[in-house]
Amino acid sequence: xxxxxxxxxxxxxxxxxxxxxxxxxxxxxxxxxxxxxxxxxxxxxxxxxxxxxxxxxxxxxxxxxxxxxxxxxxxxxxxxxxxxxxxxxxxxxxxxxxxxxxxxxxxxxxxxxxxxx
Numbered sequence: 078x079x080x081x082x083x084x085x086x087x088x089x090x091x092x093x094x095x096x097x098x099x100x101x102x103x104x105x106x107x108x109x110x111x112x113x114x115x116x117x118x119x120x121x122x123x124x125x126x127x128x129x130x131x132x133x134x135x136x137x138x139x140x141x142x143x144x145x146x147x148x149x150x151x152x153x154x155x156x157x158x159x160x161x162x163x164x165x166x167x168x169x170x171x172x173x174x175x176x177x178x179x180x181x182x183x184x185x186x187x188x189x190x191x192x193x194x
Contacts, residue, residue, distance in 0.1 A: 114139040123180035132176070136169040 116139045121128040143165045147158035179185050 112143045112145075114142050118176065123177060123185070129177070132173065136173060140165040140169055 116135045118132050118135070121131055123129055123132060140162065144158055144161040148154045176185075
């Protein structure tokens, strides 16, 4: 199997994880909950505006899924949700930059992972 076919095969299976850290009320480092969502992008042509827009939509959906909902009557829950959203958005942006740079260079990223604390 040639290296090009192997690379294309690996790219077809590529996805990245957006990881965000959420905290429960009164949480400390021992009670930290880490959540991640896998977002597939191998089916997208990231050299086109449509492909890029679809990736951004998937990332936004993943951020919402990672952070979930919160109790608007609970200030600590609201704060924790806000922190989660900030971290997940930062992770998504970082992963997007990595993926887009690789696509523009003609060397699509096989996988990319962004981790937030």
